[in-house]
Amino acid sequence: QLGLEPTKEFYELLNRKHTVTIKKKEIVEIEPVETIPLYYEPVFEFEAKVSRVKDDYIILDRTYFFPRQGGQECDKGFINDCEVEEVIKIGKTILHKARNCNLKEGDTVKCRIDRERKIILSRHHVATHIINYAARKVIGNWVWQAGSNVDVDKARLDITHFENLSEEEIEKIEKVANEIVDRDLPIEIYVMNRIDAEKKYGFRIYQGGAIPEKTVRIVKIGEEVEACSGTHNLLKSTKELGNILILGTKRIQDGIIRIEFCSGETALSYLREKERILNEVAKKLGVKEEEVVDACIKLFEAWKKERKRLKDVRGI
Template identity: 45%
Template sequence: EKYVNTRKRCIEILEKDLKRGVEVNTEYLLKLYDSHGINPELVKEIFEKRGIEVRIPSDFYKRVQELHEKRRRKKEGRKKIVDVSKFKETRPLYYEDLELGEFDAKVLGILRKRYVILDKTAFYPTGGGQVHDTGFIGGSRVIDVFKIGNVIVHEVEEPKFRVGKVIRCRVDLQRRKAIMKNHTATHIINRACVKVLGDHVWQHGSYKDEEMAHLDITHFKNLSREELSKIEKIANEVVRKGLNVKVYYLHRNEAEKKFGFRIYQGGVAPGKYIRIVEIEGFDAQACGGLHCRNTREIEVIKIISTERVQDGVIRLNFKTGKKAIEEIQFRDKILEELRELWKVKLEDIPKTAKRFFEEWKRLRKENDELKEKLLKSVVLSSIKESDICYLDVDFIESMGMVIKVVNELAKELIGKVIVFHCKEFGYAVSRKANVSALEELSKFYEKVEGDNLNAKGFKRKK
């Protein structure tokens, strides 16, 4: 149903553009995809039914990634807070040795009393959705690492060293390894999604830290349980197979010829030679991140949830390794507690939960009906005694119920004024000439926002 609704919204957008006589070019296709998540294949399908030819560039998705890359660079404007133009290129030790946890480096500069430039570093900077390393430089905590051009900047809490000193640095390797597992798993899940859902799937974004990760993909509907199960199964089969993860450099033309433009899942890599991360026989992407050497290092992948983040974009949240095992154990614990509480077999938990939910809905409906009847009774008995009534009805939690009762008793309330003091709000109605409901409500409530039709815009005076 959601897929149908999403497709319907997309078609409405396209038909409006048709009426406006929009020019169907590459720029237009990119705008539709980026702003509304409408893939060019759907545009071609809809427009060509109306006799309008649509040409999709063979490198369309490469251009999408270039667009995202430009946006990412713009967001990284914060890095201009320091001028590193006088510093030489930082030697990235993390590419030379993934497990280098301690190293000595020379302090080339300390900017604004907290931004440290070293001649070489094993601290990985934030990039491509992978968060930076943490640790210590000369006993001072590293809280952020980012790259400006080829210079790596370390944000450090209260540096306790001077420029020109050679100091000992320590990277939190345990944290890094957890992030590496999530990054390699991101590549695996992305490829698994393509295998299960189809070639229209493309990475829209990702994020990886030591706790968990998420992958955003282009897809027009929420994933079914069956699809999720297949994706997770394929991903964990890759983990169990223990496939080697190879990292090497290729000339851009050679890489594109060998693997196609799908290598640009994480954004377009700069330069003539690009860094390829290949999961042997399964996936290859241009990527500057840090990865496991073998998929078996990931241990296990657990997709914990999915959500639609915008039209045409689905997010998969997942955990790996120890965190995934903890997640599985946590879920097992909940299931066991439910089994013991309800005294049912594990396989009977879903139907038992459904039965309880249906019972809860029935009781809630009955409860609301009783409250509504009681409210009507209170109103009718009160207006017999006075034209202006102040009713304490703190058993009412829904403004909608008050409005419904007021509308149903419209005839009986002619010439009457009622102020309702409900559980969390006040509401007033006046059917009496020259008497303002707002003024009556203001005797007891002070305005926060809105008007007297937005009762939650008032709070009770002390």
């Protein structure tokens, strides 16, 4: 819009904070070889050929395992009977970490991906896009994604904002996010020429930390458009998320607020666990659930009174 061409440094800066730190020492010995990435496909069992093996690291000719990238945790599962603990991507090479596999180059292996994990990660990933949109709608247009992490128990989104969010703002963000879920919007994914995408959507598309190459993978959910390398393909529309629950927010550094949330079955489990705890406390106090707060205040006041009485008696 200003007629300026973005420099290489601009893109590097965009990506720096999203880059995964890996223990380079562990893998430096492996000669890199290209892996065909198939991890956007909803395939959970496949055969592949071993291209390279070094210690606990295995490179396959092709893989459906999603490597940890763009703030999203990796897929897990098995290569033959060996548990895949970690999957990372360096350049065009994808490395699977699995102990005691006893494999050699050229072996054909049977791979199995943890289906449930992959689906939950996809849901939480899509929820990140939606929370980002909702935060911007509720707080203001200056909100920019500063980082994210997508795991199975919860996801988090760090946004640029000068103060922690109020209860009212959190409620509003959750409401807007769940409205997007209820509207059952399609999750559209398409590859675009980088220049065209920047012209059409602006540089906001890079806030998720996608690495701009000649083409960019655009993910569009309603009005929210981002260049993104995460997994969304397992979901066709927002309704499949079930719901989105904000677990909490906190200020993690000057100008950065962290929002933690989960969705679907994970959100339901979280609420059930809260309900169980509340139920147990109510039982212990011998009151109804809705009377727990009053009962706690009364108990605390009684305890304070008793402590004071004891102090007076003992003359401490």
